[in-house]
Amino acid sequence: xxxxxxxxxxxxxxPLEAEDRLRKKIKQPRERNYGATSNDVIVVNPAxxxxxxxxxxxxxxxxxxxxxxxxxxxxxxGAKHVIKLFVPVTLCMMVVVMTVNSxxxxxxxDVYLIYTPFHETSKDTGVKIWNALANSMILMVVIIIMxxxxxxxxxxxxxxxxxxxxxxxxxxLLFLFSYLYLxxxxxxxxxxxxxxxALFIMWNFGVVGMIAIHWQSPLRLQQAYLIFVSALxxxxxxxxxxxxxxxxxxxxxxxxxxxxxLSPRGPLRILVETAQERxxxxxxxxxxSSTVLYSIVxxxxxxxxxxxxxRRLNENQDASADQAGFNQEWAxxxxxxxxxxxxxxxxxxxxxxxxxxxxxxPPSDNLTEAQRHQQxxxxxxxxxxxxxxxxxxxxxxxxxxxSYGDWNTTIACFVAILIGxxxxxxxxxxxxxxxxxLPISITFGLFFCVTTSVLVKPFTETLAxxxxxx
Amino acid sequence: MTVAEFFGCAFLAFGTPLAMFCFTISDSPIKIxxxxxxxxxxxxxxxxxxxxxxIFIPLRDYLIFGVLVSVLIQEGFRYxxxxxxxxxxxxxxxxxxxSLVTHNKPVLAYVSGLGFGIISGLFQSLNILADAGSGPGxxxxxxxxxxxxxxxxxxxxxxxxxxxxxxxxxxxxxHHHNKINIIxxxxxxxxxxxxxxxxxxxxxxxxxTLSIANVIITMLIAFKTVGGSVMKxxxxxxxx
Numbered sequence: 010x011x012x013x014x015x016x017x018x019x020x021x022x023x024p025l026e027a028e029d030r031l032r033k034k035i036k037q038p039r040e041r042n043y044g045a046t047s048n049d050v051i052v053v054n055p056a057x058x059x060x061x062x063x064x065x066x067x068x069x070x071x072x073x074x075x076x077x078x079x080x081x082x083x084x085x086x087g088a089k090h091v092i093k094l095f096v097p098v099t100l101c102m103m104v105v106v107m108t109v110n111s112x113x114x115x116x117x118x119d120v121y122l123i124y125t126p127f128h129e130t131s132k133d134t135g136v137k138i139w140n141a142l143a144n145s146m147i148l149m150v151v152i153i154i155m156x157x158x159x160x161x162x163x164x165x166x167x168x169x170x171x172x173x174x175x176x177x178x179x180x181x182l183l184f185l186f187s188y189l190y191l192x193x194x195x196x197x198x199x200x201x202x203x204x205x206x207a208l209f210i211m212w213n214f215g216v217v218g219m220i221a222i223h224w225q226s227p228l229r230l231q232q233a234y235l236i237f238v239s240a241l242x243x244x245x246x247x248x249x250x251x252x253x254x255x256x257x258x259x260x261x262x263x264x265x266x267x268x269x270x271l272s273p274r275g276p277l278r279i280l281v282e283t284a285q286e287r288x289x290x291x292x293x294x295x296x297x298s299s300t301v302l303y304s305i306v307x308x309x310x311x312x313x314x315x316x317x318x319x320r321r322l323n324e325n326q327d328a329s330a331d332q333a334g335f336n337q338e339w340a341x342x343x344x345x346x347x348x349x350x351x352x353x354x355x356x357x358x359x360x361x362x363x364x365x366x367x368x369x370x371p372p373s374d375n376l377t378e379a380q381r382h383q384q385x386x387x388x389x390x391x392x393x394x395x396x397x398x399x400x401x402x403x404x405x406x407x408x409x410x411x412s413y414g415d416w417n418t419t420i421a422c423f424v425a426i427l428i429g430x431x432x433x434x435x436x437x438x439x440x441x442x443x444x445x446x447l448p449i450s451i452t453f454g455l456f457f458c459v460t461t462s463v464l465v466k467p468f469t470e471t472l473a474x475x476x477x478x479x
Numbered sequence: 480m481t482v483a484e485f486f487g488c489a490f491l492a493f494g495t496p497l498a499m500f501c502f503t504i505s506d507s508p509i510k511i512x513x514x515x516x517x518x519x520x521x522x523x524x525x526x527x528x529x530x531x532x533x534i535f536i537p538l539r540d541y542l543i544f545g546v547l548v549s550v551l552i553q554e555g556f557r558y559x560x561x562x563x564x565x566x567x568x569x570x571x572x573x574x575x576x577x578s579l580v581t582h583n584k585p586v587l588a589y590v591s592g593l594g595f596g597i598i599s600g601l602f603q604s605l606n607i608l609a610d611a612g613s614g615p616g617x618x619x620x621x622x623x624x625x626x627x628x629x630x631x632x633x634x635x636x637x638x639x640x641x642x643x644x645x646x647x648x649x650x651x652x653x654h655h656h657n658k659i660n661i662i663x664x665x666x667x668x669x670x671x672x673x674x675x676x677x678x679x680x681x682x683x684x685x686x687x688t689l690s691i692a693n694v695i696i697t698m699l700i701a702f703k704t705v706g707g708s709v710m711k712x713x714x715x716x717x718x719x
Contacts, residue, residue, distance in 0.1 A: 088508035095511070416605040421522055424598065428519045431512060460526055468529040468545065469602060475542060476627075476678035478603055478634050478671070479528075479549040 091434050094395055095427060097236050097297055101400045102426075104240040105247070105408040106419060108190075112197040115248045116412050122249050124148045129251040141253035145261045148254075152265065156276045164283060176223065179238070183218040184211060186241050235297050239397045243404035247412065255409050259402060259451055266445035297395050399446045406454045413462065417469055421461040425453035485612030488632035492604055496597050496639045503589070509571065510590045517560055517594030524556040525549070525602065546672045553595075554665050557649050560591050584654055585647055585705045592646025596639035604635035623681075630683045634675060637690050641671060644694075644701040651704040660704065667697055 109115050121128055124147050127140035162171055188211050195202055221231045222238075250258060269275040403426050411419040429450030437444050472479060504510045528549035538544040564571070564587055572582070611628050624630075645664045652660030674689050 088512060092508040092511055095515075416609055417602050420598070420601055420605065424515060424519050424522055427515050431516070457522065457526075464529040464533050465525055468532050469525075469606075471542065471545075473603065473607060476631060476634070476675060477542060477546060478638050478675045479546055479553070479599075 091431060094297075094430065094434075097232060098395070098400060098403060098427070098430065099423075101236045101240050101243070102404050102407045102423060104237070105243050105404040106411045108194070108240075108244055109247060109408045109412050112193050114193040114197070115244050115408075117248075118251065120249060121251060124151055125249075125251055125254055127251070127254075129253055137253050141251065141257045144251065144254040145257040148258055149261055149265060152262075153276070156269070156280075160276055160280050160283070163280060176219075179219065179222055180215070182238050182241060183222075183234075184215040186245065187211065187214060187218075187237075190241060190244070232297065235397060236400065239297075239400035240404060242397075243401045243408055246401070246405045247408045255405065256455070259406055259455065262402060263445070263447040263451040266447040270443060270445040297397055297400065395446060399450075402447055403450060403454070406451065406458070410454075410458045410462075415462060415466055417466060418458055418461045421457040421465070422454045425457040426450045429453040481611060481613075484628055485608060488611055488628045489608055491629065492600060492608070492632040492635035492639075493597075495636060496593065496600065499593060499643075500597070504593065510586075513564075513587070513590045514594040514597070517591035518598035520556050520560055520563075521553070521595045521598045524553045528552045543673070543676060546676065547669070550665075550668050550672050554649075554668060557595070557646060557664075558653070560595075560646075561650055561653050564591065584650060588647045588650035589643060592643040593639075595646060596642030599642055600635040600639040603638065604631055607631050624683060626683055630678075630687060633687060634678075634690065637671070637694050640694055641667070641697055644697040647701040648697070648704050660700075663700065667693060 125144040126147070127144050129137045129140045131137060131140070159171070188207070191207065191211065217226075217230075218234045218238075220226060221234045226234075246255065246258075269277045272278070406426065407419060407422050410422045429452070430446065433444055433446050433449050436449075500514075504514055528545065531548050531552075532539060532545040535544070607628065645668060648660050649664045651657065652664070671690060671693050674686050674693075677686050
C-alpha cells in the first residue's frame with residue numbers, strides 16, 4: 010500500500026525523502042476518513058480524498074475528477090449494497106420477531122439486569138417513567154465509562170487484555186446464551202432432547218462459531234454467525250430490560266451514537282484516530298461486512314474485570330433469582346455489545362493492503378498492470394459495513410414492537426427502519442464519512458411504532474372487524 | 480385445521496404477490512428499494528387518514544367517512560409517488576446503474592404499485608391471518624360465517640392486485656395527461672372500498688363477485704394502457 014500511495018502523490022521527480030514526507034502528509038488525513046470508523050457506523054469504504062492536498066500543482070484537477078468519478082461509483086454500487094444490508098437486517102429481525110412471538114420465555118419479565126435497578130413495578134405511570142429514565146441513565150453512564158476505559162487500554166497498548174476479553178465474550182455468547190436459547194426453544198415447542206445430544210450440538214456450534222468469527226470461514230457462514238449472535242443479544246435486551254426502559258434506552262443510545270461518532274471529541278472518534286496515527290488495524294470489531302474481510306473481523310469489548318465477572322458468572326449461573334449472577338453476565342455483554350458497535354475495522358490488513366483506498370487512487374496512467382488489477386479487485390470488494398450494534402438495536406425495536414401482539418406495528422417499524430437505513434446510506438454517499446446508523450432509523454422506528462399503535466391500530470381494527478378494505 | 484387454514488389463506492392472499500416479487504422484483508436492487516419506498520409512503524397515507532379519522536370524533540362511528548378520506552389520501556399519495564419518481568429520475572438512474580428500470584415508466588409504476596398493494600394487503604389481513612394461525616378455535620361456531628378467513632384473504636389478494644393495476648393506469652394517465660384514466664382509478668378505488676362496506680352484512684357472495692369483476696376490468700384496462708394486445712399476449716405465451 011505504501012508503494013501505491015507514494016505513486017498516488019505523483020512526485021516521481023522529487024528526491025526520496027520529500028516523497029516520504031509527502032506520503033505521510035497524505036496518508037494521515039486520508040485515513041481519518043475511512044477504514045476505521047466507529048459506533049454503529051456504516052462506511053462505504055472509500056471516503057473523501059485528503060483535505061490537505063500536497064502542494065503539487067498537477068494533483069488538484071485529477072483529484073476533483075476522481076472525486077466525481079467516485080461519487081458516481083458510490084451511487085452506482087449503492088443500490089446493490091443497500092440490498093446487501095437489507096437482507097441481513099431483515100433476517101436478524103425475523104429471528105427476533107419469530108422468537109418473541111413463539112417463545113414466551115422472552116416476553117416474561119422476571120429477571121433484570123443489574124444496571125436497571127428500578128423494575129417499574131409501580132402502577133403509577135409517572136413513577137415508571139422516572140424509573141425508566143434512571144435506568145437508562147445508569148446504562149449510559151456504564152457505557153460511557155467502558156468506552157473511556159477501552160480508549161485508555163488502547164492508548165496504553167494493552168492489546169492482550171482487550172483480545173482476551175473479546176474471545177471470552179464471544180465464547181460466552183456462542184456457548185452459554187446459545188444453549189439458553191436452544192433450551193427455551195425446545196421447551197416452547199415441547200421437543201425432548203437428551204443432554205449428550207444437546208452438548209454435542211452446542212460444542213460443534215460454538216467451536217465452529219469461534220473459528221468463523223475470530224479466524225476464518227466461508228463468508229456466508231461467518232455472516233450467519235454474526236446475524237445469529239446479534240439476534241441473541243437483541244433477545245437478551247427484549248427479555249431483561251424493563252418495559253419503558255427499553256424505549257428510553259433506544260432513544261438515548263441513538264443520541265449517544267450521534268455524539269460519539271460525530272462530535273470532534275467523541276470517544277470513538279478519538280479511538281479511531283489513535284489507531285490511524287499508529288497506522289495499525291484497530292483490534293477487530295464485530296461488524297457485519299458485505300465483503301470478504303473475515304480474517305480481520307473479530308469481536309471487541311472492554312473491561313479489565315473480565316476474570317472477575319466470569320468467575321462471578323460461573324458461581325451464580327444457576328441462581329437466576331440472584332441478580333448479580335445473571336445480570337453481571339448480561340451486563341458484561343451489554344458493554345461488549347456496545348463496544349462492538351463502536352469500533353469499525355480498519356481494513357489495512359496485510360493481505361488486502363489497499364482495500365479502502367480506492368478514492369485517492371492515482372490516475373490510471375501512473376498505474377502498473379498489477380495495481381490496475383488490484384483496483385479492479387477493490388471495486389469488487391468494496392462494501393458497506395454495519396456495526397452489529399445496529400442489528401441489535403433495530404431488532405430490539407422490532408422485537409419489542411411485536412411483543413405487544415400487533416403485527417401492523419411490527420411491519421410499520423420494519424419498513425420505517427429500512428427507510429431510515431436507506432436515508433442514512435444516501436447521506437453516506439453525500440457526506441462520505443462514517444455515520445451513525447442508529448439515529449435516523451430508530452427515530453423513524455419509534456415514531457411509527459407509537460403512531461401505529463395509537464392512531465392506526467384503532468382504525469385498522471375497526472376496518473378489519475367490519476371487513477372493509479381501503 | 481387452524482394451521483392448514485392459516486397456510487391456505489396466507490398463500491391465497493400473498494402467493495401471487497410473492498410470485499410477482501420473486502420473478503419481477505427481486506432480481507434488481509433498485510426495484511426492491513422502490514418497493515419499500517412506496518410501501519413507506521402508503522404507510523404515511525394510512526397514518527394521515529387514521530389521524531383524520533381519529534380527530535373527527537363524532538364521525539368515528541360512520542365508517543364510510545374514514546373509508547372515503549383514506550381512499551382520497553391514498554390516491555393523493557399515488558400522485559406524490561409519481562412526482563417524486565419524476566423528480567428523482569436522474570438520481571435514480573445513477574443509483575440503478577442501468578436505465579432499463581428507470582426509463583421504463585410502466586415498470587416504475589408496476590413496482591411502486593406492488594409496494595402499495597403489498598403493504599396494504601399486509602396491514603389489512605395479517606392480524607386476521609395471525610389469529611387464524613394461532614388457534615385454537617373454530618370459525619363460525621357461535622356466529623359469523625364459516626367463510627370469514629377465506630373471503631378476507633381473497634379481498635387482500637384483490638387489493639394487492641388492484642393497487643398494482645391502479646398504479647399502472649394512474650401513472651400512465653398523468654404521463655399522457657389522460658384525465659379519464661385518473662378518474663377511473665379514483666372511482667374504481669372508491670367503488671371497491673364502498674362495496675366492501677357491505678361485508679358487515681355478510682353478503683360475501685355479492686361483494687366478492689363485484690370485487691373480482693372490478694379486478695378483472697382494471698386488469699384489462701391496465702393491460703391496454705401499457706400497450707398490450709391479444710396478439711402480443713399470444714406471442715408472449717408462444718415465446719416468440
